[in-house]
Amino acid sequence: MLSVKLPPATAMSIGMEARRWRIAAELPALRHGSGGSISAKKPLHLRSIDGMSFFPSISAENARRRSAVAAAEAFEAGSEGHSAEKSVSAKRIKIGIYFATWWALNVVFNIYNKKVLNAYPYPWLTSTLSLATGSLMMLISWATRIAEPPKVDVEFWKVLFPVAVAHTIGHVAATVSMSKVAVSFTHIIKSGEPAFSVLVSRFLLGESFPPGVYLSLVPIIGGCALAALTELNFNMIGFMGAMISNLAFVFRNIFSKKGMKGTSVSGMNYYACLSMMSLVILTPFAFAVEGPQLWFSGWQKAVADIGPHFAWWVAAQSVFYHLYNQVSYMSLDEISPLTFSVGNTMKRVSVIVSSIIIFHTPVQPVNALGAAIAVLGTFLYSQAKQ
Numbered sequence: 001m002l003s004v005k006l007p008p009a010t011a012m013s014i015g016m017e018a019r020r021w022r023i024a025a026e027l028p029a030l031r032h033g034s035g036g037s038i039s040a041k042k043p044l045h046l047r048s049i050d051g052m053s054f055f056p057s058i059s060a061e062n063a064r065r066r067s068a069v070a071a072a073e074a075f076e077a078g079s080e081g082h083s084a085e086k087s088v089s090a091k092r093i094k095i096g097i098y099f100a101t102w103w104a105l106n107v108v109f110n111i112y113n114k115k116v117l118n119a120y121p122y123p124w125l126t127s128t129l130s131l132a133t134g135s136l137m138m139l140i141s142w143a144t145r146i147a148e149p150p151k152v153d154v155e156f157w158k159v160l161f162p163v164a165v166a167h168t169i170g171h172v173a174a175t176v177s178m179s180k181v182a183v184s185f186t187h188i189i190k191s192g193e194p195a196f197s198v199l200v201s202r203f204l205l206g207e208s209f210p211p212g213v214y215l216s217l218v219p220i221i222g223g224c225a226l227a228a229l230t231e232l233n234f235n236m237i238g239f240m241g242a243m244i245s246n247l248a249f250v251f252r253n254i255f256s257k258k259g260m261k262g263t264s265v266s267g268m269n270y271y272a273c274l275s276m277m278s279l280v281i282l283t284p285f286a287f288a289v290e291g292p293q294l295w296f297s298g299w300q301k302a303v304a305d306i307g308p309h310f311a312w313w314v315a316a317q318s319v320f321y322h323l324y325n326q327v328s329y330m331s332l333d334e335i336s337p338l339t340f341s342v343g344n345t346m347k348r349v350s351v352i353v354s355s356i357i358i359f360h361t362p363v364q365p366v367n368a369l370g371a372a373i374a375v376l377g378t379f380l381y382s383q384a385k386q
Contacts, residue, residue: 094334099346101327110355113178113317114355120298130321150266173248174190177239181238182233184351184371185227185233188223192243197253212383213381218377223372227371331343
């Protein structure tokens with residue numbers, strides 16, 4: 001008898017076909033013996049091959065495959081959840097590093113700035129050098145591709161101009177203030193910036209705020225007034241400089257919000273462009289108000305009193321001014337305005353406390369109470385405004 005050996009796949013196919021014919025042959029008998037419970041009009045469906053008991057090896061293999069796929073999907077879902085958790089933790093760490101760097105750089109800047117102004121009382125030149133140093137640092141960064149240069153056009157610079165004017169006024173006024181009074185006093189008065197923001201927005205822009213915002217102005221204004229009245233070394237020029245700085249920075253923020261919507265410039269590059277335009281605006285005024293003759297004679301006196309390392313003080317205050325502002329703008333890219341406001345409040349606390357310790361600034365208990373009330377009011381304002 002002739003024997004033909006078929007391939008396994010062919011044999012399996014023939015076996016399945018034979019089983020179908022066998023079921024088809026038995027179907028009439030089943031129909032008649034079942035009392036008509038099986039309808040000839042409905043097709044007979046067989047189970048999937050995965051579940052056929054006459055292919056146990058295939059069923060076991062498919063079961064193992066499904067189990068492996070399910071395990072892989074579960075692992076992938078778990079991995080995604082773990083990755084999301086790690087991403088949130090990484091962002092918090094990043095923001096924490098930004099804040100710590102921002103506060104530290106600001107404290108260092110204020111210390112060196114005050115040391116320079118004590119020995120070299122020319123705030124207009126000091127302010128110009130700060131902007132010039134920051135502009136030079138960013139130009140070098142762009143030229144060497146350490147930072148990607150921004151893509152800006154003429155319209156960008158037009159929109160930036162009023163922002164730069166307000167920034168220039170605020171920067172010079174704050175420096176003038178610190179040349180006349182203690183760093184702590186300047187920052188206590190600058191804690192009153194939210195009050196200026198609310199008043200300008202309410203009466204010039206017609207904006208309205210929740211009652212909590214207006215109530216938060218009471219401790220801000222009261223604390224600043226108490227601190228000013230009890231300041232041992234009060235100076236009107238220093239006081240007015242801080243007040244003008246508050247007003248100027250409020251307008252800077254308003255112009256920034258109105259003009260910079262929709263731009264793709266990063267916070268770091270935005271501040272770099274702002275510094276460059278402010279430098280162009282400030283330089284002729286610095287020459288007109290103080291001038292090279294005063295600068296040269298004052299420099300000789302400062303070097304004679306302090307020594308050659310006075311030049312390092314000037315360089316340090318210029319570099320740290322740019323860095324702390326740059327980091328603050330970079331922080332604003334990563335966090336909400338509320339978080340930024342809270343961070344700015346805590347920054348003032350760190351500057352006030354550190355300057356009092358380093359410069360041994362005499363502080364009366366009532367003066368300290370006024371500062372605490374003003375800072376607390378600033379914090380309440382940042383919470384109520386949201």
